[in-house]
Amino acid sequence: MHPIIIVGTGLAGYNLAKAFRKLDQGTPLVMITADDGRHYSKPMLSTGFSKGKSAEALAMAEATTMATELNATILTHTDVQSIDPHAHQLKTDDRVLTYRKLVLATGAAPIRLALEGDAKDAVFSINDLTDYGRFRAALPETAHVAIMGAGLIGCEFANDLHAGDYRTTVIAPSSQVMPGLLPTEAAGSVRSALEALGVSFRLGQAATGVFRAEDGVQLTLDNGDSVYADIVISAVGLRPRTPLAEEAGLAVNKGIVVNRLLQTSHPDIFAMGDCAEVDGHVLLYVMPLMACARALAQTLAGEPTEVLWPHACYRENACLPGGDGTASSGGQGAVAAGTRRCRRQGAVSGR
């Protein structure tokens, strides 16, 4: 029997595998990840500095432990390079695997600004445990950290680093923090509260370059000013990882296009989490992906089930990456999501 293959071991991949194993203990399950497959909670990456947590301390389980717990084969440090939907096969660096059903849970990649200058290596994006470990290793004690991006994640990093005794300056072209997410008044309150703690803001100013300076780096701004810092975090947004799906001929828009069954334009390939655009909505939050994991687990176990959540969750653009806003967190608790058994049983081809 060919396995179900899940590409990605982030919160989407692992939560789907856990939910599936509650319903089906026997079907062979293979998980593939480009990283080391450690299980961790990504929201903890922007609360780890105040708690003094290393990347190792944030990891909840090694891939080998997850493989045992999930009765799955987990291939780590393995890049899926292409998919052949008609042959039901995918290709990694060193092998071809055949699947019965395929789930893409490949997440979203940080957007990188095209900055000029010779200090681009001092600019860090923190989007997974490895990024977090790398940044921590490079972070000098009592450093001044410049944060590009005033979205929720940029603000969370400012707050967390400040609480961890680092000086922070937030730089963004928007005139307020969390544009598209908070109304002006609420954004003003967040900014004032962070300023009262000691966080500095350079709003309405975009970074244009990053250069080596005598003692750290110089960030040049589009109004001619400069900010001097020891190290830089880029939190300017995330873009769903779609090339793998696109090259396989699957429908792609902002994310990998799926219906409420999480089914792509090919009936045996599904997508969920940050890489997916579910019924027109890219929702880069934990809560929606948990609802998707529960629904898709049921579908993969033979009970086609649609994911449901209230309209308020996907207010247009509230959750979208781009501009200077980041893939905003804060979705936890904001979304009450559920599932609905699908009356269109024929919509998913049977196992």
Ligand SMILES: Cc1cc2nc3c(=O)[nH]c(=O)nc-3n(C[C@H](O)[C@H](O)[C@H](O)COP(=O)(O)OP(=O)(O)OC[C@H]3O[C@@H](n4cnc5c(N)ncnc54)[C@H](O)[C@@H]3O)c2cc1C
């Ligand atoms: C700093 C930060 C703080 C956050 N805080 C919150 C919060 O407080 N509340 C909230 O609701 N949300 C928050 N979020 C968003 C939330 O964490 C994400 O929506 C969620 O973790 C995405 O999980 P994922 O599994 O879809 O993607 P990821 O965790 O990015 O996993 C993607 C997986 O796909 C693998 N992969 C990708 N391409 C390939 C390939 N070609 N071959 C093999 N493997 C591949 C990767 O190796 C990885 O295993 C935060 C995000 C960040 C960055």
